[in-house]
Amino acid sequence: MTPSYAKYSIPRPLFEGFLVFADITIARASKLVEKVTNASTVADYKTLVRDLDRLSDLLCRVLDVSDFVRITHPDAKIQDAASVAWSKVYMYMNQLNTSTALSDQLGKALANPEVMASWNEEEQTVARLLQQDFKKSAIHLPKKFRDAFVTVSQSISELGADFVDHMEPETSQIALPSSKFQGLDPLMARKMVRWGTLYLPTMAPAATVALRRVHDEETRKAIYCATRTASKRSVDTLESMLRLRAQLAALSGFESYGRMALQDKMMAKTPEAVQQFLQALSKHNSSFVEAEIGDLVKAKSQRLGISSGAKLEPWDKDYYMESIRTAMRSRRKTDDFLAAYFSLGTVMQGLSRLFNRLYGIRLVPRDSLPGETWHPDVRRLDVISDTDGHVAVLYCDLFYRDDKSPNPAHFTVRCSREISTDEIQETWEQNGQGGLPAFETPLDAANDGMHVSQQSGSVKQLPTIALVCDFHQDKEERNQPALLDYYQMETLFHEMGHAIHSILARTSLQNVAGTRCATDFAELPSTLMEHFCADPSVLALFARHYKTDEPLPYQMVAERLHVFNRFEASDRENQIILAMLDQQYHSSTVQDRHFDSTEIYLDLQRKFGKLPADPKGTKWQGFFGHLFGYGSTYYSYLFDQVLSERVWRVVFSGGHNGAALDRENGERLKENLLKWGGSRDPWRCLSDTLQDGRLIDGGEKAMSLVGSWGIKDDLQG
Template structure:
């Protein structure tokens, strides 16, 4: 998830950016001007690639062509063994003697207290750069302003990104505490930036001087525009009174949004039902919930969802449905208060609505009107299939109730489950997971990236103190032509207390560091007692972390990425390695899609590197990877039985996908309704005195759902926690699903004839889209990769075109 976010990012979610499984922009200050949020994917709606065309492929594995770079065979073998065998990993990663190298090889982070030292040193650097920008007066000094502001962003991001990751992932409480303290210290400084108008004034002077801009590169111009938009979005151009109110509102919005999510509750938390009312439910589960002769059913628990799928009595299902779709009055009040405060913030900033404010910057859509065109076009595309699925469910109901004329809302899950049960193949999850040991899946990802992009994953033994847990595997990303280009830390196994949410974290972005900057940091490092001992200028400029030397004498800091999942460890004293379900396989491919984007978009400016692109483009590479996870030629690269080494029979995948996507169209329709609700609540409607989020939600259901809307008295919108983080961008996942399907069909030929493994196709995607990060206009990137001129200029027509493509290939 971009920790989702971000989701689908670059900075903690409070500061704005993409939060991926989830993630969204909660910008509370001008801090977003020079800082972009870490691309974290928090929980997101399922993004299974909606393609059926590959189901026409042979059920036998395709033997892929082998193109193995010299020296890669041993890496390939080791890659499998260190993930499949704890003993092999223990031997490979035997702890080095000597002092700690520091977490992530950051020389400051050798002890918990090092986080505060790192923060203090970083703030000294940041203040010096702010002074340089404010004092600029000559043409040469104005030419350097964009680089200075990007460096300012990088300095602060180095602390915030690492600290934010560590405080939610590190198993030691003392380290978490000090990371949080460091985060708070830097964030406090960012609040100081809120009061500054000088940075914006100086940037505008630089952008308005042709003698300055004529020497800027395409990247510099892109970064300048990003910063300018961020400044204006943060109300820096307003008078002092309005700026103060902007900051007050931002703080209140952050607080209310947190309250809304944390205090979310149903009006009736527990239902107490006679045991005879829940017949059909798993008797073991029902017995476990029984106390005092009554079944105690939490209305928002997994057991309530199970009951809606299995309880035979429709009156009981209705009771459960209503309770599970009715948020408490306080929850709804908090939601509506949040929407009204966001509307006021937008109004102060000169925007018609919060949606207009949120979508203008770093979004392809640019406006709520364009999002509406996309969602309506997508709804029209999916409706025929959704109506057919509804007809199938009604036909199933008529098997039991021949006189039935319609479906009640509480019928959907019950009769859908009945259809799935009747159509379910005999294949068990164990039958397919035996072919997906974590080691062979990692092998497969490395082989796939090697074929498509000429990069592979090479195991590397971490040094003492480099990782936060002994389970963490370090991989170096190696290019056939450029050598070592990124560092990837894989924390993939479950452990108590660890977050269960899969996520991609960018701990450090790509950025080019000049010789002059290296010399400056090296000089300071020898004078400042807080600085660790560094080997030389290059090491000092990178805090001791990895870098790459460039022909022009400068260096490039390597992208440093962490992937976090919660896959099961190998059972103790068992020869069976850790095995993944097909869903877990898709999850890992998805997160690796974020990682390869961060790896390949190695720009010279960190503000536009990797996943710091248009927010509604950020999930495209990760969603696209889910198509590869289901392609027979890709699976033939690696999917073999852990014990017999037999290749995966592809028919098992076909069965699995058909089961998972049986009601895909109605599921997509529900996501469209949620995206429509997100847009409506962030529209000018929030300015109205009689703002009623419940009525708005029910009206959208009536217009866009193939099912009956929720009954009166319910208020499901109070459980839509993503309204807190997404803020008018929930449509992004649907948008990227449509784009991913189109790229899969057009660029990779839907996998036909081994198209998923063709280097030419991978290079087409990389050269036109992946390598640009946020530098190039995303519509031009899409136009280039799809060779479709209709997309080049973006706008409402382009958004409607994407919606018309739908979210699955047509058989």
């Protein structure tokens, strides 16, 4: 991807361009660092937060695009160049994070009442966020502690990567007579049978299928225990990582890693507030789980030929859930070929129509310049507002490739940020000098040739976003468009929810633009979009058969969702317990010399689970890879699920009477929540959006209230 180099006066190979970009950026950043560290007057300190935000933006211009390219670009040489550029700038950024000069200057600015009074809400928010970032880097401590912080951080990174990359079971395969696997697809079974014995790999998808299909209970028990028991090495690696995190927190002056991670960039703020949310949600969810367990016990009793009272075992759950779902599917009266109604082009058209109805913005295809995109499949869309004109650029890389990550993702290649007149003049004076690229206009020079907007007398760099999915297309079927199944369509809506947050939250400062908000708030817009894609009035905007042009019979969607959500309360119970486990693992408990990650997990299952707990001897936590990436914030997705359900019901009336397409409702969401990014307290955003004053101050009571709403509830309470 090369928008930043499309206007170089001297052509450069892209792999060289990345390295030049990194060097230029570090040179510019160094001048900003010098300016900030030399600040001495009140006037100097008044501009300090914007200078630091510009410094952050300069570094992110390289880091964000390099991170994206090294993951997505099909050319290995360009991936390597992007990695080198990323490492170079990341190392420079770490040097800044461990230097006291910038932190001390920010502290002086924050301590000056005249300076604080001159800053608006957005500037004050960014100043406090930056101060917390410095604090989390142990910058306030003596040098030997800062050095220890860097060493421990590096060890955590290495151990975490090792944990995720090398998770392994204690038993690599289950070997039993093939006669024990009745119910498994014979074609699947045949591939694993040798001399009458079936060898089932523990970590393979076939083991998951076998748990759902194999009739013999003892065989399912053996599979279940094997797939729920990680190796001693995996568990030891996890526990070592958790102890190092506790050590890192202690170096920074926190009693636990959870308290350190939650206290600034999370709505919850404290582990106690997270526990209030999770316990309230667990209580709300428990009656629904009990009803689902009753159905499972009934199904097992019928299979055993007894009237009632069968005991449900852990290895029964998936089997009887699948049995009930299979029976539900067999009763369907409609054709299940939903994908015929979801061609990729019509889904994108539907998203554009939805956004136009709600927010007055459209997705307009635009031809890309030579070298602007990284693969022929990539399509560029310009985001056009009815009132503000061109407001964002969106690149869509949606099709499967062998060399591409299969994980759907939203990348912000460049954030919104206001570009000052002085900055424009400064970069124009440097244009083409000292190895710098030569651009045609001052605005191009200030934004590396990428797009800007000019509204109300200010210049802003436009959000530039990339959406990546792995949809398959049959290139041999020339007359057939790419068709999405329902959940691929839902995935696209979800990722577009992130994009719309980046598009609408065009803040003046980069640190709080778009999705750069509280971590447990960031999934709310995307999760909310999953409600829209299930709404009949929204589907009516675009879902038509690609051959006949007949509209989608909504009953097909309703039946599919009914089957899929049949045991959602049980699935949610598991997520709640894992979120509780994440909190326990990042509490001060880890520092106890008798810390036992297995016993903590089993105890949580017994205490908060209605479903049968794992048997003694299992150690599933050794497969819980999200513990590395989330680190005490795993509750966030559950939290945003509850919030999105509430917003859907309160703001959009659950989709009744066309409320999902009502412009007034869209403006309510945009003006109170989406447009602020991370520049306003998310509790205030929620309070204003839901018109619920109980939320405005946040805290444990607000977290408990959110948990009590549950995922499925009415408007009372």
